[in-house]
Amino acid sequence: MSMSDDTTAHVEGDPATDLGTGTPQATWPLYEVFVRGKRGLNHVHVGSLHAPDDRMALHNARNLYTRRNEGVSIWVVRADAITASSPEEKDPFFAPSGDKVYRHPTFYSIPDDVPHL
Amino acid sequence: MSVSDETTRLATASTPDGASDAPAGLERELEDAFEATVAGEGRVEPRDWMPEGYRKTLIRQIAQHAHSEIIGMQPEGNWILRAPSLRRKAILLAKVQDEAGHGLYLYSATETLGVDRAELTEKLIDSKQKYSSIFNYPTLTFADIGVIGWLVDGAAICNQVPLCRSSYGPYARAMVRICKEESFHQRQGFELLMTLMAGTEAQREMVQDAVDRWWWPSLMMFGPADGDSPNTRQSMAWRIKRHTNDELRQRFVDMTVPQAAALGVTLPDPELRWNDERQAHDFGDIDWTEFTAVVKGAGPCNAQRLAHRRAAHEGGQWVRDAASAYAAKQARREAGEQVA
Ligand SMILES: [Fe+2]
Ligand SMILES: [Fe+2]
Numbered sequence: 001m002s003m004s005d006d007t008t009a010h011v012e013g014d015p016a017t018d019l020g021t022g023t024p025q026a027t028w029p030l031y032e033v034f035v036r037g038k039r040g041l042n043h044v045h046v047g048s049l050h051a052p053d054d055r056m057a058l059h060n061a062r063n064l065y066t067r068r069n070e071g072v073s074i075w076v077v078r079a080d081a082i083t084a085s086s087p088e089e090k091d092p093f094f095a096p097s098g099d100k101v102y103r104h105p106t107f108y109s110i111p112d113d114v115p116h117l
Numbered sequence: 118m119s120v121s122d123e124t125t126r127l128a129t130a131s132t133p134d135g136a137s138d139a140p141a142g143l144e145r146e147l148e149d150a151f152e153a154t155v156a157g158e159g160r161v162e163p164r165d166w167m168p169e170g171y172r173k174t175l176i177r178q179i180a181q182h183a184h185s186e187i188i189g190m191q192p193e194g195n196w197i198l199r200a201p202s203l204r205r206k207a208i209l210l211a212k213v214q215d216e217a218g219h220g221l222y223l224y225s226a227t228e229t230l231g232v233d234r235a236e237l238t239e240k241l242i243d244s245k246q247k248y249s250s251i252f253n254y255p256t257l258t259f260a261d262i263g264v265i266g267w268l269v270d271g272a273a274i275c276n277q278v279p280l281c282r283s284s285y286g287p288y289a290r291a292m293v294r295i296c297k298e299e300s301f302h303q304r305q306g307f308e309l310l311m312t313l314m315a316g317t318e319a320q321r322e323m324v325q326d327a328v329d330r331w332w333w334p335s336l337m338m339f340g341p342a343d344g345d346s347p348n349t350r351q352s353m354a355w356r357i358k359r360h361t362n363d364e365l366r367q368r369f370v371d372m373t374v375p376q377a378a379a380l381g382v383t384l385p386d387p388e389l390r391w392n393d394e395r396q397a398h399d400f401g402d403i404d405w406t407e408f409t410a411v412v413k414g415a416g417p418c419n420a421q422r423l424a425h426r427r428a429a430h431e432g433g434q435w436v437r438d439a440a441s442a443y444a445a446k447q448a449r450r451e452a453g454e455q456v457a
Contacts, residue, residue, distance in 0.1 A: 027233060027235050028437070028440075028441065030228070046294075047222060047225045047226075047287075047290075047291070047294075048225045048228065049221065049225065050234060052437075052440040052441050052443065052444040053440075053443070053444035053447060053448075056440065056444075063218075064218055064221055064222075067211075067214070067215070067218065068298075084164075086164065
């Protein structure tokens with residue numbers, strides 16, 4: 001899955017992480033949340049949350065992101081499981097599609113009087 | 118945490134080519150591109166290069182906003198068990214739950230800037246980060262619940278609607294979500310007050326008393342006067358603030374005056390009157406000494422609010438630990454099953 005933009009830059013939940021308080025503390029892993037607004041639509045990224053496991057993540061996502069029927073289906077994905085393209089390589093990464101104008105219908109000129117084309 | 122760290126974490130396939138290590142020429146190029154994006158009303162997204170000042174200002178602003186939503190649950194939560202009917206209790210419960218949600222949307226947005234929510238909570242309860250001063254005032258009667266919805270959420274809406282166009286994508290998107298929910302907050306408050314105003318003389322007095330106490334603190338929610346707000350210019354140039362404090366305050370006053378008339382309450386300001394020339398309301402001077410004192414911790418409830426937040430956080434530690442232990446046990450079990 002490519003998530004070039006919206007993904008939260010996560011801080012991995014390492015149980016031994018010292019959060020600057022001097023005490024070792026477990027941080028729940030970060031999950032990205034995707035909601036299908038209604039049947040027929042794609043799931044869309046809506047935000048993130050922390051949860052101890054997948055099931056709790058799903059429950060928390062329901063409570064946090066769909067309190068008013070905003071969705072009929074939810075995906076939660078651990079942020080560290082997402083591979084994303086990087087903004088720095090934006091140009092070279094997407095460049096191959098830039099010069100292929102013939103992939104677009106407007107590349108082809110057809111007389112105006114030809115119908116349904 | 119620097120940009121380069123985040124980039125490597127997420128984009129494992131790419132060469133870590135962090136902005137902070139960039140040579141001066143490249144740095145200027147990046148800064149120019151950033152300025153152009155922002156000036157052109159484009160959006161900045163989490164892993165884009167951004168100036169350190171922009172990142173820091175955003176973290177401070179969004180975290181402060183998140184903390185306000187979380188602390189803001191307390192004055193209203195105070196009345197959930199004493200709500201006068203099941204209907205009012207259900208409404209208040211839903212509103213307070215929304216505020217918790219707003220806090221979480223905003224912590225989530227802050228985390229895209231490379232800070233951790235747990236760290237922000239620590240900073241809040243250690244008084245290293247602020248929250249809105251309005252929540253340091255007590256809710257003395259149930260009329261306060263109506264007035265908070267009307268004035269405090271009303272002022273918040275004034276502040277927040279323009280932030281839906283903030284240059285920082287995750288913040289703008291969180292604000293869109295929040296603004297959708299705020300309208301319910303304001304309307305339930307106004308309806309509550311209308312009900313009280315249609316009641317007994319004592320109930321009307323209760324509403325007026327609440328308005329008298331909350332009016333000036335609500336005006337202070339917009340922050341210091343423009344002349345005393347040195348960071349406004351930079352924040353406006355970065356499009357993370359869209360209007361000055363005084364502009365928003367004026368807008369709020371102009372919106373609220375006819376609502377007060379509809380309700381039949383008096384706003385406690387003898388100097389408040391329509392100015393035909395300015396096509397806006399004139400209003401009296403805000404007591405900035407009070408504002409400064411409350412910001413610095415001397416408000417009626419500052420200590421109580423923070424002590425409560427700390428107790429809730431520390432008292433919840435065993436729940437977080439138990440959930441982590443359970444998740445670890447389940448993961449071990451699953452791993453064991455796969456082996457067998
Ligand atoms: Fe809110
Ligand atoms: Fe609200």
